[in-house]
Amino acid sequence: MNTANPSLSNIARAGILLILALVMLATRINHFGALPDASWAVFFVAGFYLRGSARWAFPALMALAVLIDFFVITSQGINFWSHYCVSPAYWFLVPSYGALWFGGSWLRQRYAGLHARELGLLIGSAAVAASVCYLVSNGSFYWISASVPARSFAGWMENLGDWYLPYLRTTLMYVGIATVLHALTEQALRWMPTQAGHAARR
Structure with a gap:
């Protein structure tokens, strides 16, 4: 398989979805633990690899995210719907x-191999997608959630800046890891036919 080709087999798509689901499960379950939550990067990477499968893959990952949140909250003896983070704004996570999925999908459309141009597009699209995600999720929580007692534009700007860089840094870190793994896979796939050709000529 040429990884520059957006066409993936159903088995490959299912395998990628499973890996991404496991990564989200391992990191989202302890949101502020030693291993940062990879959910944002998972949706970006899923948009890249599973472009064209959004009708089933995106809802599957979205449902998993909600189920993880439900498990974490209820395991603490707290009613899911009364938790600080759960309000009408919670559904703005969709x-x-x-936005993260779209960013990955947008990058896939323009991907022709790991070159300087693609690396630039990768960093730009991941940063923009994560920024839009943060703006929507943070803004909806600030302006809609009953957990915020008093609201003002200045207060939102301050709130907006509190966690922006940590979320962006974490997302780019995980996307960087995925990029390294992608590059290694590309090299392995190029190496395998070469070795098969050498073996056939012996």
Whole structure:
């Protein structure tokens, strides 16, 4: 398989979805633990690899994210719907994560191999997608959630800046790891036919 080709087999798509689901499960379950939550990067990477499968893959990952949140909250003896983070704004995670998916899908359309141009597009698209995700998720929580007692534009700007860089840094870190693994896979796939050709000529 040529990884520059957006066409993936159903088995490959299912395998990628499973890996991404496991990564999200391992990191989202302890949001502020030693291993940062990879959910944002998971949706971006899923948009890249599973472009064309959004009708089933995106809802599957979205459902997993909600189920993980439900498990974490209820395991603490707290009613899910009364938790600080759960309000009508919680459902804005759908368009927030959708922005990440779209960013990965946009990059896939323009991908022709790991070259300087693609690396630039990767960093730019991941940063923009994560920024839109943060703006929507943070903004909806600030302006809609009852957990915020007093609201003002200045207060939102301050709130907006509190966690922006940590979220962006974490997302880019995980996307960087995925990029390294992608590059290694590309090299391995190029190496395998070469070795097979050498073996056939012996």
